[in-house]
């Protein structure tokens with residue numbers, strides 16, 4: 001089921017600024033047993049994105065009602081919400097008081113081999129770099145050309161690709177955040193210049209605190225990944241994927257990954 005501004009349908013105007021400029025935001029939520037998980041966290045991130053882009057945030061109760069209809073009764077595995085600055089006159093200048101476009105899509109579960117969370121995944125290092133821009137860092141905005149270009153670098157030989165910024169710092173992967181384990185500390189790149197501040201990344205950091213595992217946000221390079229005691233990737237739909245191969249090297253799987261996955265599953269209260 002797809003709703004555009006609350007109405008069933010799958011069309012937007014050709015003048016929509018989301019299409020023309022990527023002028024908007026999106027959220028992907030996991031749905032289990034007809035319920036969207038971590039709803040409040042997604043709403044909070046979208047509201048923060050709205051603040052950053054100067055977009056009016058629709059009432060979360062309206063999102064909620066539409067999300068519930070889009071989940072419907074079918075076998076829904078995910079929800080995608082999109083918010084754009086709406087159809088506008090020509091030119092970049094953002095209209096005052098825009099009539100935003102709100103899109104809610106119920107999606108089937110992703111068709112992926114089972115058990116990657118246990119077996120681990122193979123990742124490459126992408127040639128495409130992430131540009132550094134603190135004004136957009138962390139925001140889940142609709143400009144995803146860097147990810148599109150990066151994902152075009154491989155077919156099926158890898159599960160994910162790690163992306164560096166233009167200063168050779170490791171940031172994240174094309175559709176997931178990255179963690180490395182060093183000296184029994186859970187480390188993840190800071191996202192003050194680029195990258196998406198993942199909901200799952202935040203949940204993993206909280207789970208680590210609850211387990212008494214030391215954490216550190218820092219600046220890391222490829223050599224740090226190669227020397228790590230373990231690497232893993234996170235996003236809303238995969239939760240945690242341990243990395244078993246980084247380009248042509250195998251990577252140890254740290255026992256910390258299993259503890260964190262268990263803690264995440266326990267915390268899956270949908271809040």
Ligand SMILES: Cc1ncc(COP(=O)(O)O)c(C=O)c1O
Pocket residue numbers: 028147172173174175176177195196197198199200201234235236237
């Ligand atoms: C570029 C990028 N980074 C990170 C993430 C992970 O974010 P989350 O944990 O909120 O799904 C995503 C999710 O789609 C993403 O597209």
